[in-house]
Amino acid sequence: MPHTPVPDTLWFTRCPVPTATGVAADRGWLAGEFAPDGIAVRSLQDTDPGADRATHFTHALPGLFREGGNVPALWARSRGERTRLVGLTWIEERxxxxxxxxxxxxxxxxxxxxxxxxxxxxxxxxxxxxxxxxxxxxxxxxxxxxxxxxxxxxxxxxxxxxxxxxxxxxxxxxxxxxxxxxxxxxxxxxxxxxxxxxxxxxxxxxxxxxVNNGTPRPLTVHQDLLDEHPDLVARFLAVLLRAADWAAGEPAEVARILGAETGAGAAGVAGAYRPGTHRTLHPDLSATRLELLARQEEALRAHGFLAGPVDVRTWADPEPLRRARLLVPTAPPAAPDPQPVS
CATH class of the missing domain: 3.40.190.10 (Periplasmic binding protein-like II)
Known part of the structure; x- marks a missing residue:
């Protein structure tokens, strides 16, 4: 493979919900990780009005990391966009x-x-x-x-x-x-x-x-970035794992960040998210979460939201998250899969 220049900018986008991406952005850790390489890390939501914010849905920007609802992510993949699923979270959102x-x-x-x-x-x-x-x-x-x-x-x-x-x-x-x-x-x-x-x-x-748009919630990257710079993808994901680790011990700070991310007041955040949400931000690709996402794909396709089928298990690539975990000093705790409600 010919040498591909290192990009001068990495992009990220997230939905206004609990995400490790939002926590890492608030802490300044994404920018800090790549600054020594001369790589800027920019949020799609915070760019100037001329930015193509539609890529939050289409994922047509190769240098983009997206942590958001599964409906647009599955839709983009069904239309042929070369994305890969590298993680899933499950966060109850009232x-x-x-x-x-x-x-x-x-x-x-x-x-x-x-x-x-x-x-x-x-x-x-x-x-x-x-x-x-x-x-x-x-x-x-x-x-x-x-x-x-x-x-x-x-x-x-x-x-x-x-x-x-x-x-x-x-x-x-x-x-x-x-x-x-x-x-x-x-x-x-x-x-x-x-x-x-x-x-x-x-x-x-x-x-x-x-199961719905945010349950489970996918973390996706573009295949081009993964092919050309797998080290950058692993480092980015390692920052998210570190952010999820930090969040697990900081419920008050996570509530503050959630308020900023959602635009809701303290009462809205407290009413929407269960106690313990701050401990559920770690992504993984467990069989349970992949199965629940596959059910969502089947339903969305049946209702006409997808241009074609998406094989969720083929779409998923566990290697980037495996490499990311090797870069985190202490392994993050296993994120709980959704359980039946007693």
Missing amino acids: QVVLVAPGSPVRGGAALRGLRLALPRHSVPIDFWRAMALRGFEGVLASAGYGLDDAVLVDVPAEGHRGQWAAELDALRRGEVDAVYVKGALAVEAARRAGAEVAVELDALPDPAHR
Whole structure:
């Protein structure tokens, strides 16, 4: 293979959720790791307005590390983008189904026959719609039903400001009976709307019913970077392992970082993430997580979100994370796989 010049910039992008990437960026460790090599490390979210932020979804930037939702990651791979899956995390993010104030609806079985809100956004990959669809699908499946047992209502999201605003407005107007939301900002939005919780997805016993955009959450890199500079990939991942190690002992600092990452207040962060979230940031490629991601791929493909099939196990490459672990002075603790809820 001909010599390939070392890139002068590495990029990273992450979703506004708990990630080792966000922790490492906050601590300045990513920039510090590569500064002696003359390599800048830049966040896609923090670049000037002219930057192509669409690569957060397409992963068309070869020097990009992405830690974010699995819907765009699977979508990009299904369209032929040469990415590799190098890690997965599983972090419960308070997924809930909300109903109007005073509604008697409680539990998955009660959703049968109801009007369920499915937002529609004008974006290349509508991960919001995919999240709602999969959230309702998991809840109904937990009660022995399917999406055909409910009424799916399109809710155009254009012209609404804020996450979940279109669905919550439709709920307030009585156009739908239930709305799926998740995460810290959703907790705050639901509180403002006075909506009530009908189903807590995090309490569903079977982890398969909790599979969605962030469960499990993939860490991906471009095949070109992996082929040409595997040492840089290993070093980057080693910084993330060190960040996850540090986070495991710093719950208050992780809560502060989460507030900055999500844009939510302390109450929203506390309401969205379970105690112990700070100990769940280590990526791995366990058989359990790969199986749950494969279920997500199958469902997304069945619902028309993917251009073609993605063989999750072929997509995964455990070697970069193995090499990264050799660079971390003390091996990180094994991250727990999702477990049935007792």
